[in-house]
Amino acid sequence: MAALTSSRFHIASRTAAAMLGGYAFTWGVIAFATAALFAAGMEFHDAEHLSYILGFLVFLVAFLMAFAASSLVKAWLVLAGGGTALTLGATLLQTQLV
Amino acid sequence: MFQNFRLSMAWLHTWFGLFLGFVLMVVFFFGALSVFDREIDRWAIPATRFEPQPMPSFDKLLRPVFDDMQPLDDARAAMRGQVDGPLPERFETVTRLGAYTTHRDPVLGLFVGYEVPNAKEKDTAIFALRTVDPRDGTALPDDRLKIGSGFFYPLHYSLTFEWKNLGYWIVGFAALMMLVALVTGVIMHRKIFRELFTFRPKKSTQRSMLDMHNLTGVVALPFHFFFAFTGLVIFAGIYFPVTHTQLEALHDKHERVEALETGLPHERAGVAAPLASVDAMVAEAQRRWAAKGMAGDVGFLGVQFPGDANGYVSIYRAGTDRIALTGEGIHFKASTGALLREDPPPTVVARINEFLTGLHLQHFRHWLLRWLYVLGGLSGCACIATGFLFFVEKRKRQHAKQGSAGARVVDALAVTTVTGMVVAALGMLVANRLLPDAMPAGWPWRGDMEKYCFWAVWALAAAHAVWRTAPVAEGRLAPAWREQCLAIAVLGVLAPVLNWVTTGDHLLRTVAEGYWPVAGADLFMLAGAAIALLAARRLQRRAVAPVPVKAAAMEANHA
Numbered sequence: 001m002a003a004l005t006s007s008r009f010h011i012a013s014r015t016a017a018a019m020l021g022g023y024a025f026t027w028g029v030i031a032f033a034t035a036a037l038f039a040a041g042m043e044f045h046d047a048e049h050l051s052y053i054l055g056f057l058v059f060l061v062a063f064l065m066a067f068a069a070s071s072l073v074k075a076w077l078v079l080a081g082g083g084t085a086l087t088l089g090a091t092l093l094q095t096q097l098v
Numbered sequence: 099m100f101q102n103f104r105l106s107m108a109w110l111h112t113w114f115g116l117f118l119g120f121v122l123m124v125v126f127f128f129g130a131l132s133v134f135d136r137e138i139d140r141w142a143i144p145a146t147r148f149e150p151q152p153m154p155s156f157d158k159l160l161r162p163v164f165d166d167m168q169p170l171d172d173a174r175a176a177m178r179g180q181v182d183g184p185l186p187e188r189f190e191t192v193t194r195l196g197a198y199t200t201h202r203d204p205v206l207g208l209f210v211g212y213e214v215p216n217a218k219e220k221d222t223a224i225f226a227l228r229t230v231d232p233r234d235g236t237a238l239p240d241d242r243l244k245i246g247s248g249f250f251y252p253l254h255y256s257l258t259f260e261w262k263n264l265g266y267w268i269v270g271f272a273a274l275m276m277l278v279a280l281v282t283g284v285i286m287h288r289k290i291f292r293e294l295f296t297f298r299p300k301k302s303t304q305r306s307m308l309d310m311h312n313l314t315g316v317v318a319l320p321f322h323f324f325f326a327f328t329g330l331v332i333f334a335g336i337y338f339p340v341t342h343t344q345l346e347a348l349h350d351k352h353e354r355v356e357a358l359e360t361g362l363p364h365e366r367a368g369v370a371a372p373l374a375s376v377d378a379m380v381a382e383a384q385r386r387w388a389a390k391g392m393a394g395d396v397g398f399l400g401v402q403f404p405g406d407a408n409g410y411v412s413i414y415r416a417g418t419d420r421i422a423l424t425g426e427g428i429h430f431k432a433s434t435g436a437l438l439r440e441d442p443p444p445t446v447v448a449r450i451n452e453f454l455t456g457l458h459l460q461h462f463r464h465w466l467l468r469w470l471y472v473l474g475g476l477s478g479c480a481c482i483a484t485g486f487l488f489f490v491e492k493r494k495r496q497h498a499k500q501g502s503a504g505a506r507v508v509d510a511l512a513v514t515t516v517t518g519m520v521v522a523a524l525g526m527l528v529a530n531r532l533l534p535d536a537m538p539a540g541w542p543w544r545g546d547m548e549k550y551c552f553w554a555v556w557a558l559a560a561a562h563a564v565w566r567t568a569p570v571a572e573g574r575l576a577p578a579w580r581e582q583c584l585a586i587a588v589l590g591v592l593a594p595v596l597n598w599v600t601t602g603d604h605l606l607r608t609v610a611e612g613y614w615p616v617a618g619a620d621l622f623m624l625a626g627a628a629i630a631l632l633a634a635r636r637l638q639r640r641a642v643a644p645v646p647v648k649a650a651a652m653e654a655n656h657a
Binding site (some may be wrong): 041052060 | 274277278280349424445
């Protein structure tokens with residue numbers, strides 16, 4: 001590929017950001033959405049299923065963004081940072097609800 | 099890393115599409131076959147070639163069968179590591195039991211889940227499985243494999259790699275990459291509408307492969323997207339077990355609240371109680387469905403905690419009359435037959451979820467739609483296969499000049515996953531007709547032997563593919579494609595012939611009697627054989643024709 005100008009390490013890091021970062025971010029979205037929708041009065045399994053449906057679309061977009069983003073550092077920050085924040089938020093919500 | 103957005107998307111499409119394409123090929127092909135999994139079962143187990151049956155009487159026919167069912171040796175062996183101390187000779191306490199059928203099943207699948215004493219984790223259950231003839235309760239031999247629903251179908255979603263659910267994860271990632279490939283594919287090809295009408299079979303192989311790739315990808319785009327997506331949604335609980343790990347406290351709280359709300363006991367009472375007439379409960383459930391104007395065939399019948407005062411019977415409808423995967427479950431107290439609960443109409447979210455999963459799992463009764471599913475699945479296979487071929491055609495001359503083995507390796511893997519997979523599936527069906535009725539002592543079960551034959555034939559096809567793709571390294575066409583097409587043509591005729599010889603059910607008879615499960619399987623294989631023969635002949639002609647010179651310089655901006 002003529003377009004490929006950078007190192008193998010960069011490609012590995014992009015791929016890791018897309019797969020692992022994307023997974024962490026999606027986990028956060030699903031966990032937080034499930035807890036938040038349940039807190040807002042939705043039936044538990046409804047909240048869970050709706051979060052899954054949204055979650056896979058989020059994963060798809062996150063995966064594409066990890067490759068499209070101009071800055072790899074920014075991609076990692078958004079995906080891993082956002083995923084962690086959302087996951088923590090879900091746990092906090094849970095402690096309020098149980 | 100990439101010069102622009104479109105190039106980064108093209109890179110993603112090429113490389114993730116290539117690597118996961120080998121998995122997706124298996125998923126699409128065996129998914130397409132799974133649309134007719136019950137019919138393939140009939141072909142593979144001739145003793146079950148009779149009309150689909152309704153759920154039989156529980157009280158008279160099923161109850162004694164359930165009482166007799168104990169976990170088989172394979173289930174016991176798998177359980178040993180999860181228990182402190184030895185396993186009991188006989189398991190006594192039943193957690194739940196059930197029977198499951200569809201409008202395409204002549205035989206009935208039964209399961210009994212037993213509590214496991216001294217299990218390391220709470221709520222561990224060991225299962226006894228059996229398939230019976232619902233007309234008289236006789237058991238199908240345990241060594242039989244339902245090749246359609248018991249092998250091709252799980253291959254479709256788990257590759258049958260059960261260890262740590264590894265197969266599910268590989269397939270799940272491949273499904274996500276299918277979505278990625280569809281989106282990036284659309285981004286790469288901006289003139290998508292025009293490509294819908296572009297197919298130039300007479301141009302160079304590379305060009306016609308790309309046209310075919312675009313055509314099959316774009317025409318069935320909604321199908322491909324929906325199936326990859328709903329497949330992920332169906333197994334979401336495996337990929338993101340959020341509510342069984344991080345949010346388990348919330349989940350458990352909900353379960354207790356739910357048990358209170360629904361009146362369906364969450365725990366066993368510990369007090370023995372008899373089981374009232376389940377047939378009377380089924381009649382009552384059917385009366386209630388009829389009152390709602392719904393088809394009243396029982397799809398699933400389950401008893402939770404049988405023999406306990408908290409036991410209850412759940413009866414679900416076979417959802418043959420709609421796409422959504424519904425059940426309209428009705429629950430009765432097991433000891434008295436009193437109505438405990440009628441599932442309320444689903445919420446909006448539940449209906450969306452039922453529609454998405456139902457669309458994928460197709461429990462409905464609609465033969466045209468089923469065939470469209472098969473065509474959709476096969477078009478996915480064609481899309482992936484032409485993607486491989488385009489990749490190889492585009493690079494093979496350049497790789498040949500550079501002395502790189504890349505194109506050859508990809509071609510060998512493509513042969514293995516495209517034609518090799520079909521050869522393996524047909525080889526399994528041929529083995530199914532050739533193996534002795536019962537394997538001699540000391541041999542694996544008949545069903546296991548069939549599985550070994552499948553993998554062995556596939557391994558042979560892979561070895562052949564590696565060997566006979568050598569000319570690709572010199573920029574020429576691999577003879578492996580033609581030879582494996584010939585193998586498909588031979589096996590695709592051999593299997594229906596063997597079906598005739600071993601069972602007497604030749605096509606004239608099955609078509610005349612309108613017995614489509616077996617007639618359809620035979621005709622499908624014969625059609626496949628005919629197409630493979632045509633393909634082999636065209637490849638033969640191309641192999642002797644001179645190599646076009648200009649092909650290498652084409653379409654440089656693609657992939």
